Amino acid sequence: MKKSEICVIISIVIFIFSLAYITSLGGLGYLPPVDVRKLAQIYLASTYNPYQPTNTSSGYESVTAIIWDFRGLDTFFETAVFYGAIIASVAIYRGVEISSKKKSIGMSPIAKTVTRLSLILIPIVAASIAFHGHLTPGGGFQAGSVATVVIVLSIMVFGLRRLVQKGVTKPKILLLRSLGLIGIGLTAIGLVLAGLVIGVNAYIFQNQAKAMAEISYPMWIDDVLFGGSLLFFNIFEFVAVMAGFTLVLMLFSIEEEEVKKVIK
Amino acid sequence: MIEIFTLAFLMLISVTSVIAAFKAIIEKDMVRAIVYSAIQSAMYALIFYVLMAPDIVLVYIPVSVGITPAILLFVTKKTERRDGD
Numbered sequence: 001m002k003k004s005e006i007c008v009i010i011s012i013v014i015f016i017f018s019l020a021y022i023t024s025l026g027g028l029g030y031l032p033p034v035d036v037r038k039l040a041q042i043y044l045a046s047t048y049n050p051y052q053p054t055n056t057s058s059g060y061e062s063v064t065a066i067i068w069d070f071r072g073l074d075t076f077f078e079t080a081v082f083y084g085a086i087i088a089s090v091a092i093y094r095g096v097e098i099s100s101k102k103k104s105i106g107m108s109p110i111a112k113t114v115t116r117l118s119l120i121l122i123p124i125v126a127a128s129i130a131f132h133g134h135l136t137p138g139g140g141f142q143a144g145s146v147a148t149v150v151i152v153l154s155i156m157v158f159g160l161r162r163l164v165q166k167g168v169t170k171p172k173i174l175l176l177r178s179l180g181l182i183g184i185g186l187t188a189i190g191l192v193l194a195g196l197v198i199g200v201n202a203y204i205f206q207n208q209a210k211a212m213a214e215i216s217y218p219m220w221i222d223d224v225l226f227g228g229s230l231l232f233f234n235i236f237e238f239v240a241v242m243a244g245f246t247l248v249l250m251l252f253s254i255e256e257e258e259v260k261k262v263i264k
Numbered sequence: 265m266i267e268i269f270t271l272a273f274l275m276l277i278s279v280t281s282v283i284a285a286f287k288a289i290i291e292k293d294m295v296r297a298i299v300y301s302a303i304q305s306a307m308y309a310l311i312f313y314v315l316m317a318p319d320i321v322l323v324y325i326p327v328s329v330g331i332t333p334a335i336l337l338f339v340t341k342k343t344e345r346r347d348g349d
Contacts, residue, residue: 009286013279063319129322145326152334224278245331254339 004216024055045068054210057136058219058228067139068233072205075233076188079240083181087243090174093251095262098170104159115157122150125193133234134227148245160253173247180240187232191215205229281307289300292347294340298333305329 022028035045047065049056057065067075106112130143143194154163188205195202195215207228209216217228283303288300305328312320 005286005290012286013282016282017280052342070290138322139319142319142326145331147327149330152330156334196341249331249334250339256342257340 002017017232023141037172053208056208056219057230058208058217058225059136059230060225061136062137063137064139064230064234068226068230069205069207072233075244076184078137079181079184079237083177083240084243086177086247088250089231089251091183092098092263093254093259096251096254096259098160098164098254099258100161100164100248104105104161104165106159106162108209111157115153118153119150122153126150126242130234130238131241135225140234141241143238144241147242148249151246155249157255160250161251168246168250170250171249173243173250177243179242179246180236180238180243183236184233187229187236190229190232191217243255270314274311277310277314281293281311282334294345294347295337298336298340301336302329305332 004232016246024031043062043066046052046055047057047062048060056068059065059069126143126147129138129146130140133139133143151163180208191202191206191213192204192237194200200213200216202215203210204217206213207230208219217232218226219228220226284300284304284307288297288304291297291300305324309321309324309328312324
């Protein structure tokens with residue numbers, strides 16, 4: 001590194017630390033209190049509260065409870081926006097076919113063998129993050145992005161054509177993506193539909209029974225904490241995010257010549 | 265005592281992340297710049313872990329070290345590897 005570069009780095013570091021010091025002293029405005037605030041206390045008290053069945057979210061994990069129960073509608077629209085972005089990329093790449101006839105080249109046998117091991121291990125980690133999303137840190141989006149790493153690895157190590165030959169094609173991934181979103185929507189209105197059938201009042205994005213709507217997703221199955229709608233939301237979000245990222249990565253890794261034949 | 269160690273560790277990784285970000289900006293070779301950017305993101309993930317945000321760590325590592333560099337590498341392959349002056 002040159003002397004001038006070192007000087008620039010040192011001045012950036014001094015600037016950041018002095019800014020942080022001024023902020024911590026309250027020089028840039030009012031500092032929020034350090035102790036647990038009122039809103040956080042409400043969230044913590046109602047995330048898992050078996051003594052008040054009408055005021056609980058049925059999972060141990062507050063973050064998942066906030067994302068999919070307290071503010072479920074917000075996350076639903078985030079997922080919908082993500083879905084729209086994926087649809088836009090698919091629309092740009094319309095008509096581009098991934099030819100599976102040519103042989104895929106890929107990397108060396110050493111890289112392929114190591115990747116074959118990770119192809120089993122990474123999906124297991126992703127599934128555990130998704131299925132334990134209401135018990136331990138994690139959730140649908142986290143699990144989906146972990147699972148996408150498998151696709152990145154296989155596209156880079158084995159090649160895209162090999163992936164297509166194995167049956168991971170664009171229509172199938174698009175179907176999986178839509179199934180994920182439909183699943184999230186159905187889970188959101190599931191209790192309303194069930195309430196219509198049996199003649200009980202229910203709200204959308206309802207998880208546990210409320211005062212005027214005495215119908216709920218299962219909180220415990222046997223002695224396993226099931227998490228009500230949180231588990232369903234996590235699983236469907238896992239599928240949706242994984243399929244969405246996979247689709248974009250597959251479209252991005254098509255050869256330039258193939259794309260230029262269609263898009264001029 | 266533990267607090268001093270935590271603060272020192274935070275300071276070390278944040279300085280490392282600043283250096284990595286600076287190298288990523290001035291680097292002319294795109295592939296090396298992407299690697300520097302991934303190092304910076306890994307440091308951020310460590311900071312999130314120390315600040316007790318495991319949910320963010322779980323999504324930050326695959327997105328910033330796995331997916332973003334992969335997309336940027338695909339884009340680099342389609343354009344030019346070296347930055348022109």
